[in-house]
Amino acid sequence: MRFIFKTDYDQDIRILKHSGYWWSYGVLLAVMLAAPYLLGSYLQSQLVFVFIYAIVGVALMILTGFTGQASLGHAAFLAIGAYTAGFMQSLGVPFIVYFPLAAILTGVVGALVGFPALRLHGIYLVIATIAFAFIVEEVLARWESVTHGNEGMRVRALDLLGMPVPRDSEAFYYLCLLVLVGAVLLALNLLRSPTGRAFVAIRDSETAGKSMGIDLAAYKVKSFAISAAITGLAGVLFAHKMTFISPEMFTLLLSIEFIMVIIIGGAFGVHGAIFGAIFIVMVDPFLTALKDDLPVLVASIGDSLGMSPEAAGQLREKLAKIGSAAGLKGAIYGLIIMMFILFEPYGLYGRWLKVKLFFQLFPLYKRATFKRQKTYVKSERNR
Amino acid sequence: MLDFIQQLVSGIALGCVYGLIALGFVLIYKATEVVNFAQGDLMMLGGFFVFTFIGLMGIDYWLGFLFAVCGMAVFGMATERVLVRPILGYPQFSIVMATIGLGYFLRSIAGMIWGTDDLRIETPFSAGVLKIGDLVLAHDKLSVIVATVILCAVLYAFFNYTRMGTAMRATSENMLAAYYMGIPVKRVVSLIWAISAAVAACAGVLLAPITFIHSNVGLVLGLKAFPAAVLGGFGSIPGALVGGLIIGVIESLAGFYLPQGWKDIAPYLVLLVVLLVRPQGLFGLSMRKKV
Amino acid sequence: MSFFTVDGISLQFGGLKAVDNVSFSVTKGEIFTIIGPNGAGKTSIFNLISRLYDPTSGRLFFEDRDITEVPPHQIAKLGIARTFQNIELFENASMLANLLVGRHCHATTGLWQEMLFLPGVRRAEKEHRRKVEEVIEFLDLQAYRDKLIAGLPYGVRKVIEVARALCSEPKLILLDEPSSGLNVEETDDMSFWIRDIRSELGITVLMVEHDMTLVNRVSDRVLALNYGKVLASGTPAEVQAHPDVIAAYLGA
Structure with a gap:
C-alpha cells in the first residue's frame, strides 16, 4: 500500500496525484494513440x-453527478449540436x-432550460427535461427549411482547414479523442476550483450552500450551460x-442511454463516464456475437458432456431461435440496468475501486467495507 | 359546437386512462417515494392479460377482467419484492432508472410472447353508441369515464375510511415511525404495489376498446400519464386525475383544431408553462426544508 | 449605530406569528445568546438574519447597513456565517471540500479561468487552503481532513460545521444550538472554542442554545423569547431571575 506524505498544497491540487498516476495514464494515452494502427477499422x-458517448457522459456527470440536477433531455442537446453542424x-x-x-448555441439553450429548472426538484425536473426534449424533437421534425424534417439531413465529411477528415479516418479518431481529453480536463479543473465545489454543495444541501454564499440560480444555470x-x-x-441525421435518432431512448452511461459507470467521478461509455457502446456488438456463438458453444459443451448429437443439435436450434427473437435485445438491456442498480450501485468504477482495495489490503479485505446499511424512507417531499 | 363536445368527450375518456395510469404512479410515490416509470408498461401487461383470458381462452368478459386485475396485483407484489425492496432508500434517480429498466424488460418480453402486432379485444362496450339529440357518444368512451369515477370513489373510501388505508398514509409520511408504531410496513408497501398494478390493469382493460393493444402502448401512454401526474402535483390523488383530464382534453382538442404536430407537444407545452408558474404542480404542496 | 441590530422584526406563517416584533442589538466582540422554550422562534430569527425567510415587517442592520433586502447568498460576503441546528454539511464530500466551500464568498476567479485552471486560480486555491488549514489547526480537526462527512460521528460533524462557518472569515457568527446532541465533554470543548472564537479570532458570536450551563459559562448577554415575543434581556443571571422567564419555562 502506498502512503502519501503531504508537504505541499500542490499535492492536493494536482490532477495526477503521484508518480503511479503518471505511469498508468501515460500508458493508457499511448495505447489510445496507437489504437488506430493496432485495431481493425470496425473496432x-x-x-x-x-x-x-464518453463526452456526453462527462457532460452529464457535471450536471447530474456533481450538481445533482437530473436530466432526461440530453439527446435534445446532442441534436441541437448535430443540426447546427449540418446546417x-x-x-x-x-x-x-x-x-x-x-x-455556444447549445450552451445558451442549456442555460434557458436551466432557468425554469431553478425552481424544480427531483422528478419535476426529470419531467420538465423530457418535455423539453419532446418539443425539440418536434421542432426538428417540423422546421423543414432548416432541418429537412423527417426526411433527415445528409452531413458531408468534415473539412478541417481544407483537409478532408472522413468518418473512418485516423484523423477523425484523434479529433474525437482530443475533444474527450479536453472535456475530461475541463471537468477535472472545475472540480478542483470554487465552481466545482459550489456544484457539489448544491447537490448535497441547497440551504447550506446559500448560507455559504453560493448563488444557487447562477450556479445551476452555469451547470446546465456547461453540460449542454x-x-x-x-x-x-x-x-x-x-453522416446522416434525422429527428428520430434523438429520442428519449437516447437520453436514457446517456443516463445509463453514468449510472453503469458510477455517477460519482469522471472515470465512471468512460467506463459507462465503453460498456454501453460495446454491449450491442457483444450481444450480437453472443447470439451467433452461444448456441454453437452450448451445443458443443453438451456434446463433450456426452449428449447425443441429435439432442445437442436440437438444443442449438432452440437457443438460436430464442436468440433471434425480436425483442431479446431490449429484454437483456432492461435486465442489465436492473442488475446494475440492484447489485452494483456504485457502477463499474465502484467495482474497480473495490477490486483495487482488495489487492491493496490483500489478506485483510473485509466484505463489509462496502456493505450497504439498512435504509428506510422518510418523506423527501418536505424540501 | 357538436364537434367540440365530441372531441371533449373523447378527450375526457383519454384523460381518464391517463389519469388512471397517473394514479398508479402517485399511489406508489406517496407510499414509497419511488417513481415508477414502468407504470405504463404494467398497464400494457394488464391489457395483454385480458387479451389472453378473453381473446385467446374465450373466458367471459367480466371474469377475464377480474382474472387480469388479480393477476396484475400479484405481478405488482412480485415486482416490489424482487426489484424495489432491495433498492429502497437509494437516490431517487437510481430507482427511476431501475424502473426504466423494468419497462424495457417488460416491453421486450411482452413482444416476444404476444408478438408485435396490434391486438384488438372484443368487449361489451365495443360497438354500442349513445345518442343524445345529434350527439353521438360511443359506449367504449363512456364506459371508461364511468369506470374511472367508480374506481376513484372506491380508492378514496379505502384510503380515508379503512385501517389499512390509514396505515398506508402513515407509511408514506415516515416509514421508520410507522414501523415503530407497529404497522407492517413491508406488507403495506407490497399491497400498495398490488393496488397500483391492479389500477394499471383496469386502465389497460378499459383502454382496450378505444385503441389497440401492442407492446409499446405502455411507453406511449405512460409518457403522457407522467406529465399528467406532475401537472396535478406528484403525490396528490385528485391531482393525478385532474392532470390526466387536462392532458387528455388538450391533446384531443389540439389534434382537432391545431395543425398537425401540435397534438403531441401541446400537453408538454402546457406542462412547462404550469411548472413555470407553479413548480409544485396544481395540487402539490410546496414545502421547504426546515433548517 | 451599533454592530448588529434587529429592529422590530416579525415573521408570520399564515395565522401563526413565529416572530413578533423582536428587537435587540449586538455589540462588537460580545457573545449574545437567545434562549427560549421549543417553538419560541429562535431558529426563525436566525433564518431571518441569514435571509432564508423574508420578514413580514421590521429591519435588520449590520455595520450600519440595511441588510433586510440583501439576497441570501450575499450575506456570507458581508461577514455573517452560520451553523445549523440539524447539521447541513455536504455529506458526500470530504471535510476539506466542505471547508473550502466555506471559502466560497472569497472566491475571485471566473468560470473561464477555472475551466483552464490558469495560474491565478492555482494561486487563489493555495491561499484558500492555507486559510482552511488555520481553521483546522484552531479546532483540532487534522485527523479528518480527507474523510467523507457521511462516515463521521455526530460530535465531529458539529465541530466541522463551526469550522466551515469560520472559514468564511466572518465578523459575526450565528451558532444554532452548538451543543445539541453533544455529550458533556464535547459540550465542554465547544464552550472553550466559542470563547476562543471571540477572544482569539475577534469574531462576535450570536447563538441559540438550550444548555443553561453553557449559556452561563460563555454568554455576556442573554435574550429570552417565548411565542415569538421578547420576555427579557440582560446578563444571564438577570434573565434567569426574571419572573416571566421562570413562568415560561416552568409553565406557572
Whole structure:
C-alpha cells in the first residue's frame, strides 16, 4: 500500500496525484494513440462511438453527478449540436467556426432550460427535461427549411482547414479523442476550483450552500450551460460520424442511454463516464456475437458432456431461435440496468475501486467495507 | 359546437386512462417515494392479460377482467419484492432508472410472447353508441369515464375510511415511525404495489376498446400519464386525475383544431408553462426544508 | 449605530406569528445568546438574519447597513456565517471540500479561468487552503481532513460545521444550538472554542442554545423569547431571575 506524505498544497491540487498516476495514464494515452494502427477499422469505429458517448457522459456527470440536477433531455442537446453542424456546413461555414458555435448555441439553450429548472426538484425536473426534449424533437421534425424534417439531413465529411477528415479516418479518431481529453480536463479543473465545489454543495444541501454564499440560480444555470455545451460538441462529432441525421435518432431512448452511461459507470467521478461509455457502446456488438456463438458453444459443451448429437443439435436450434427473437435485445438491456442498480450501485468504477482495495489490503479485505446499511424512507417531499 | 363536445368527450375518456395510469404512479410515490416509470408498461401487461383470458381462452368478459386485475396485483407484489425492496432508500434517480429498466424488460418480453402486432379485444362496450339529440357518444368512451369515477370513489373510501388505508398514509409520511408504531410496513408497501398494478390493469382493460393493444402502448401512454401526474402535483390523488383530464382534453382538442404536430407537444407545452408558474404542480404542496 | 441590530422584526406563517416584533442589538466582540422554550422562534430569527425567510415587517442592520433586502447568498460576503441546528454539511464530500466551500464568498476567479485552471486560480486555491488549514489547526480537526462527512460521528460533524462557518472569515457568527446532541465533554470543548472564537479570532458570536450551563459559562448577554415575543434581556443571571422567564419555562 502506498502512503502519501503531504508537504505541499500542490499535492492536493494536482490532477495526477503521484508518480503511479503518471505511469498508468501515460500508458493508457499511448495505447489510445496507437489504437488506430493496432485495431481493425470496425473496432476503431466503435472506439469513436465510445469517445462520443464518453463526452456526453462527462457532460452529464457535471450536471447530474456533481450538481445533482437530473436530466432526461440530453439527446435534445446532442441534436441541437448535430443540426447546427449540418446546417452550418450546408451554408459553407468552416468547421473551426461551427464547432465552437455549436457549443455556444447549445450552451445558451442549456442555460434557458436551466432557468425554469431553478425552481424544480427531483422528478419535476426529470419531467420538465423530457418535455423539453419532446418539443425539440418536434421542432426538428417540423422546421423543414432548416432541418429537412423527417426526411433527415445528409452531413458531408468534415473539412478541417481544407483537409478532408472522413468518418473512418485516423484523423477523425484523434479529433474525437482530443475533444474527450479536453472535456475530461475541463471537468477535472472545475472540480478542483470554487465552481466545482459550489456544484457539489448544491447537490448535497441547497440551504447550506446559500448560507455559504453560493448563488444557487447562477450556479445551476452555469451547470446546465456547461453540460449542454459539451454535449453540443459531442453532437457535432456525432453528426459527422453518422453522416446522416434525422429527428428520430434523438429520442428519449437516447437520453436514457446517456443516463445509463453514468449510472453503469458510477455517477460519482469522471472515470465512471468512460467506463459507462465503453460498456454501453460495446454491449450491442457483444450481444450480437453472443447470439451467433452461444448456441454453437452450448451445443458443443453438451456434446463433450456426452449428449447425443441429435439432442445437442436440437438444443442449438432452440437457443438460436430464442436468440433471434425480436425483442431479446431490449429484454437483456432492461435486465442489465436492473442488475446494475440492484447489485452494483456504485457502477463499474465502484467495482474497480473495490477490486483495487482488495489487492491493496490483500489478506485483510473485509466484505463489509462496502456493505450497504439498512435504509428506510422518510418523506423527501418536505424540501 | 357538436364537434367540440365530441372531441371533449373523447378527450375526457383519454384523460381518464391517463389519469388512471397517473394514479398508479402517485399511489406508489406517496407510499414509497419511488417513481415508477414502468407504470405504463404494467398497464400494457394488464391489457395483454385480458387479451389472453378473453381473446385467446374465450373466458367471459367480466371474469377475464377480474382474472387480469388479480393477476396484475400479484405481478405488482412480485415486482416490489424482487426489484424495489432491495433498492429502497437509494437516490431517487437510481430507482427511476431501475424502473426504466423494468419497462424495457417488460416491453421486450411482452413482444416476444404476444408478438408485435396490434391486438384488438372484443368487449361489451365495443360497438354500442349513445345518442343524445345529434350527439353521438360511443359506449367504449363512456364506459371508461364511468369506470374511472367508480374506481376513484372506491380508492378514496379505502384510503380515508379503512385501517389499512390509514396505515398506508402513515407509511408514506415516515416509514421508520410507522414501523415503530407497529404497522407492517413491508406488507403495506407490497399491497400498495398490488393496488397500483391492479389500477394499471383496469386502465389497460378499459383502454382496450378505444385503441389497440401492442407492446409499446405502455411507453406511449405512460409518457403522457407522467406529465399528467406532475401537472396535478406528484403525490396528490385528485391531482393525478385532474392532470390526466387536462392532458387528455388538450391533446384531443389540439389534434382537432391545431395543425398537425401540435397534438403531441401541446400537453408538454402546457406542462412547462404550469411548472413555470407553479413548480409544485396544481395540487402539490410546496414545502421547504426546515433548517 | 451599533454592530448588529434587529429592529422590530416579525415573521408570520399564515395565522401563526413565529416572530413578533423582536428587537435587540449586538455589540462588537460580545457573545449574545437567545434562549427560549421549543417553538419560541429562535431558529426563525436566525433564518431571518441569514435571509432564508423574508420578514413580514421590521429591519435588520449590520455595520450600519440595511441588510433586510440583501439576497441570501450575499450575506456570507458581508461577514455573517452560520451553523445549523440539524447539521447541513455536504455529506458526500470530504471535510476539506466542505471547508473550502466555506471559502466560497472569497472566491475571485471566473468560470473561464477555472475551466483552464490558469495560474491565478492555482494561486487563489493555495491561499484558500492555507486559510482552511488555520481553521483546522484552531479546532483540532487534522485527523479528518480527507474523510467523507457521511462516515463521521455526530460530535465531529458539529465541530466541522463551526469550522466551515469560520472559514468564511466572518465578523459575526450565528451558532444554532452548538451543543445539541453533544455529550458533556464535547459540550465542554465547544464552550472553550466559542470563547476562543471571540477572544482569539475577534469574531462576535450570536447563538441559540438550550444548555443553561453553557449559556452561563460563555454568554455576556442573554435574550429570552417565548411565542415569538421578547420576555427579557440582560446578563444571564438577570434573565434567569426574571419572573416571566421562570413562568415560561416552568409553565406557572
